[in-house]
Amino acid sequence: MTGAVDARPIEARIAERYATLSPQERRAADALLDHLDDLALYRAAELADLAGVSKATMSRLFRRLDYDDFTQLREQLRALRSSGVPVTIDGTPSIEQHLEAETEHLHRVLHSAEAAIERAACLLAASASVTVVGLRNSYPVALHLAQQLGQARTGVRVSPSPGQSLSDDVVGLGPQHAAVVVAFRRRPPQLGGLLALLREQGTPVVLLGDPSGRRLAHSRDVWLECGASTQTAFDSYAAAMSVVAAVSARVLDRLGADASARASAIDASYRLVGEIEGG
Numbered sequence: 001m002t003g004a005v006d007a008r009p010i011e012a013r014i015a016e017r018y019a020t021l022s023p024q025e026r027r028a029a030d031a032l033l034d035h036l037d038d039l040a041l042y043r044a045a046e047l048a049d050l051a052g053v054s055k056a057t058m059s060r061l062f063r064r065l066d067y068d069d070f071t072q073l074r075e076q077l078r079a080l081r082s083s084g085v086p087v088t089i090d091g092t093p094s095i096e097q098h099l100e101a102e103t104e105h106l107h108r109v110l111h112s113a114e115a116a117i118e119r120a121a122c123l124l125a126a127s128a129s130v131t132v133v134g135l136r137n138s139y140p141v142a143l144h145l146a147q148q149l150g151q152a153r154t155g156v157r158v159s160p161s162p163g164q165s166l167s168d169d170v171v172g173l174g175p176q177h178a179a180v181v182v183a184f185r186r187r188p189p190q191l192g193g194l195l196a197l198l199r200e201q202g203t204p205v206v207l208l209g210d211p212s213g214r215r216l217a218h219s220r221d222v223w224l225e226c227g228a229s230t231q232t233a234f235d236s237y238a239a240a241m242s243v244v245a246a247v248s249a250r251v252l253d254r255l256g257a258d259a260s261a262r263a264s265a266i267d268a269s270y271r272l273v274g275e276i277e278g279g
Helices: 010-020 023-034 036-041 044-051 055-064 070-080 095-112 114-126 136-152 166-170 191-200 211-216 238-273
Strands: 130-134 156-159 178-182 205-209 222-225
Touching (some): 010 023, 010 036, 010 070, 010 095, 010 211, 023 036, 023 055, 023 211, 044 055, 055 070, 095 114, 095 222, 114 222, 130 136, 130 166, 136 156, 136 178, 136 238, 156 166, 178 191, 205 211
Parallel strands (some): 130 178, 178 205
16 A cells, blocks of 8 residues: 555444455454454464465455555554553554544444434334343443433333343343343353344344444344444444434434323432432
8 A cells, every 4th residue: 555544443444345345255354353352463374264264365355455464454453452451552642533533433323324223213112121231341331221211211121130140131032022232342252142042032133333243243133333443542432322322312202202201200200309400
């Protein structure tokens, strides 16, 4: 590559090109996303082995993603962070650079996922109950979504509940219920089994995560992809929180007068009990 340095992170490049990749290139791309946190520690041949593709396929993918070769990708990753450990390398990016990255994530999801946001809202408004699952880094997003949905409707809970396992909360959910699974990277291994259980029970699933979670999405799921990578030592969930606000607002609109009455009753209760400041 020549000219200006292309600072787009690898997950953004994969998201842009994923639909045009061959099946083998997609396998290679999925492997890169799976090992995003420690990608710089591998050699290109090792990544090809992990993906089950040829070295030629992996090299071709790098070029499709606008890298000269794996060395260029590795240098970019080292400049961002060498692993999932929150360590900044080569200084902290400016606030302007951080703003550009956040704006790109928001622009991409709120434009490309508009139809998916509408499908998710329709599902969450119509279901008998909503269980929102979030583990590790995904828990704050899941908790916020459950809190917002709870303003508009009854039967919303976040899982796992204190002292409970995931199975305690999701066994028995069926087609009349809905589950939202928040699945950002550094996911625990049981997430795949959880999704399999939900689908076996016929439970509709809304899957919300960063590009590395795309491979977990089933054709029947509503998939909401939110970029989270930044040039700092930490991921950002600004795009995910924006999607939470968009989905929750649409659920409120779909439920109409009942939702408005519930929100008003909750607000009145806050003030009666003294749980919020008067305004």
